[in-house]
Amino acid sequence: MNTTTVPDEELIVQLKNGELNAGSVLYIRHKNAVYSFCLRMLKDPAAAQDAAQETFLKMITKIQSIERGVTLKSWLFSVARNEVLMVVRRKKIISMEQFDDETVVFDHSTPLSITLQTEMKEKLLTAIMQLKPAYREAYLLRETEGFTYEEIATTTLTTVSAVKSKLFKARAALNEMLKPYL
Amino acid sequence: MDHQKIQEQISQFMDNELPKELQQALFRHLSECELCREFFIDTKTIHDAVKELAYDTVPHAMDRKFEVLGMKETASQFRNRTLTISIPTAVYSIGAVIMMTLFMYVVGNIQEKYLSDQFLQSVNISRQQQTISFDVN
Ligand SMILES: [Zn+2]
Secondary structure, three states, X not given: OOHHHOOHHHHHHHHHOOOHHHHXXXXXXXXXXXXXXXXXXHOOHHHHHXXXXXXXXXXXXXXXXXXXXXXXXXXXXXXXXXXXXXXXXXXXXXXXXXXXXXXXXXXXXXXXXXXXXXXXXXXXXXXXXXXXXXXXXXXXXXXXXXXXXXXXXXXXXXXHHHHHHHHHHHHHHHHHHHHHHO | OOHHHHXXXXXXXXXXOOOHHHHHHHHHHHHXXXXXHHHHHHHHHHHHHHXXXXXXXXXXXXXXXXXXXXXXXXXXXXXXXXXXXXXXXXXXXXXXXXXXXXXXXXXXXXXXXXXXXXXXXXXXXXXXXXXXXHHHO
């Protein structure tokens, strides 16, 4: 059987029944998305690896806690976000307040050295990394993961109207940062 | 007109979350407002570009950790074991078992027919010797 076509829901059932191969398929399917999210939130490969690893360990050990109706992707990113916060707390990479601070949308202190970069993608990634975590996580979940406003609100423990506002502010900030290169 | 309100709607429009009834008013505003039109174009350009961003690849060390956990290993080893036993191997294996059984049977018969008396005799001798030595002690 070609496991790449088996939907997540079915693989979750198999993993719940102790079939580790199903966990392996789910890991392979989601590992880069989860790792990228952690990396873009933490800006530190080793810390991102810690957070992503913990996320998948929890997927295996706490698979029974995934309720019906919750997509694995949404569950994984909730866990990943939590792990990112744990790593931040443990390693003190960035101050915790930055996750809740909604007064400043992006970090003006680190200059965007776009002039050295030629690729638009690199410029864009650099600009996204400069968004404050509260905006960055909402923006990444929407733009790279395609989450609905509802899913972002659930994952980041906030309201739909707060998500709308964060996405607008993140986009306005990115427009401002990237304006000279558009 | 509140330009920020319009730009918030542009953000929702990018996410396909702007109700249809608001879209007409939005586009009417865009046709008249240079500022919001510029916001729309910039936002759309970035929105399209970000879709092209590739994921970062997980470090090999992470993949290895999950192999060590046995997820991949257990599954693949099991699969290999069941799939790689080819028909010739199976025939040789069964043949070997049959040959072994026959050999044991034949050896057993020979022992019974030709060696049993001699063997029993020797056992008896050693038993007698043990008894003797025991008695002496
Ligand atoms: Zn306007």
